[in-house]
Amino acid sequence: MGYTKDALKGFSWSTGLRIFTRVFAFVKTAILARMFGPLEFGILGISTLVLSLIEIVTETGINVFLVQEKDDIDKFIDTAWIISILRGFIIASLIFMSAPLISAFFNSSRSYSLIVLISIVPIIRGFINPSVVRFQKDLQFNKEFYYRSVIFLIDFAISITLSFYTRNVSSIIWGMIAGAIIEVALSFYIVKPTPLLRFKKDLAKYIVHRGKWITLAGLLNYLFCNVDNMVVGRILGTASLGLYQTAYKISMIPISEISDVVAKVTFPVFVKISGDKDRLQKAFLKSGGVVMVIILFIGLVFTLFSKEIIMIILGDKWLGSLRVFQILTVAGVVRGISGYSASLFLSVKKQEYVTLVLLTSVLVLAFSIIPLVYKFGLTGVGISVVFASLISTPFFIFYTIKVLKN
Numbered sequence: 001m002g003y004t005k006d007a008l009k010g011f012s013w014s015t016g017l018r019i020f021t022r023v024f025a026f027v028k029t030a031i032l033a034r035m036f037g038p039l040e041f042g043i044l045g046i047s048t049l050v051l052s053l054i055e056i057v058t059e060t061g062i063n064v065f066l067v068q069e070k071d072d073i074d075k076f077i078d079t080a081w082i083i084s085i086l087r088g089f090i091i092a093s094l095i096f097m098s099a100p101l102i103s104a105f106f107n108s109s110r111s112y113s114l115i116v117l118i119s120i121v122p123i124i125r126g127f128i129n130p131s132v133v134r135f136q137k138d139l140q141f142n143k144e145f146y147y148r149s150v151i152f153l154i155d156f157a158i159s160i161t162l163s164f165y166t167r168n169v170s171s172i173i174w175g176m177i178a179g180a181i182i183e184v185a186l187s188f189y190i191v192k193p194t195p196l197l198r199f200k201k202d203l204a205k206y207i208v209h210r211g212k213w214i215t216l217a218g219l220l221n222y223l224f225c226n227v228d229n230m231v232v233g234r235i236l237g238t239a240s241l242g243l244y245q246t247a248y249k250i251s252m253i254p255i256s257e258i259s260d261v262v263a264k265v266t267f268p269v270f271v272k273i274s275g276d277k278d279r280l281q282k283a284f285l286k287s288g289g290v291v292m293v294i295i296l297f298i299g300l301v302f303t304l305f306s307k308e309i310i311m312i313i314l315g316d317k318w319l320g321s322l323r324v325f326q327i328l329t330v331a332g333v334v335r336g337i338s339g340y341s342a343s344l345f346l347s348v349k350k351q352e353y354v355t356l357v358l359l360t361s362v363l364v365l366a367f368s369i370i371p372l373v374y375k376f377g378l379t380g381v382g383i384s385v386v387f388a389s390l391i392s393t394p395f396f397i398f399y400t401i402k403v404l405k406n
Contacts (some may be wrong), residue, residue: 088126
């Protein structure tokens with residue numbers, strides 16, 4: 001059976017979802033950037049950094065495991081749900097306890113209340129029905145489109161409305177909380193089977209064991225994407241963090257989204273054809289070529305019209321991020337093209353390849369970023385990110401060739 005038609009349908013729906021959510025995300029950022037300044041965005045960024053870190057540290061790799069599993073996954077759903085719930089409470093506890101230390105580390109007392117508030121989010125998310133992974137596993141991306149769109153719109157509407165009336169940046173977190181509640185409700189209404197409070201120790205061990213490389217890869221990916229934020233917030237201050245994070249979102253995320261969309265669609269397809277190396281090679285090269293062309297085009301547009309993009313989306317008070325915006329665009333192009341290979345590695349259960357490449361990138365970033373920040377400020381951060389991204393590229397190429405030739 002061929003999967004080209006399914007993959008094209010999946011790509012269409014996933015692309016539509018990403019375009020839909022990213023357009024609204026750009027609109028949301030543009031609106032909020034005019035309500036709040038770089039300082040408020042930096043304070044919010046600290047709380048989301050904490051949430052992301054602890055979510056990654058406690059990652060179990062459940063979703064990747066369920067997609068990789070070729071047998072029926074129904075028997076894993078109950079145990080996976082219990083693990084997810086426990087993980088949610090653990091994350092919330094760690095965030096709550098670390099709030100004073102984090103706010104002190106960034107010299108930002110105003111971030112304390114936001115860090116405490118955001119600890120509610122993982123508790124709610126822990127109750128999401130693990131069966132939602134069927135959208136990706138069974139290539140039902142049309143259902144995922146409607147599912148994710150509703151959640152995003154709720155988050156968007158509440159964040160903007162509350163921000164308008166309260167002029168308080170905590171409104172954005174209340175939007176996240178509302179979106180999480182809606183996601184839990186929809187996951188039980190739309191997707192089957194519905195999990196029950198039944199736990200099997202042997203299945204839990206199997207899930208955690210299979211997900212150990214995903215956990216480590218997730219942690220390294222978090223560090224690769226957030227060491228720069230930590231350094232900027234600590235050395236250059238909260239306002240600079242707001243400038244940097246916003247430039248990062250506008251410049252890199254639209255480019256990396258292309259790679260992420262194709263990877264999400266092709267991952268389950270690659271899993272299904274992983275036993276046929278010829279088909280796997282052809283499918284990877286075709287999809288990879290498309291990714292490269294699109295990413296290079298977007299990167300060129302962003303580089304040539306960076307000032308106009310910042311002025312239109314954010315306004316003139318954000319022009320301080322112009323130089324780092326241009327540099328991060330280059331990093332986004334490099335990372336988007338080379339990082340696409342990760343879906344290939346996961347499809348053949350070579351999670352360790354992803355981990356090893358990310359480890360190299362993190363080490364390069366960690367050793368280069370501080371001296372470059374002291375010498376060039378925000379521009380130095382961007383240079384360090386580009387350098388770390390370039391260093392990882394030969395490793396991605398080496399492991400890609402190894403997988404396709406074996």
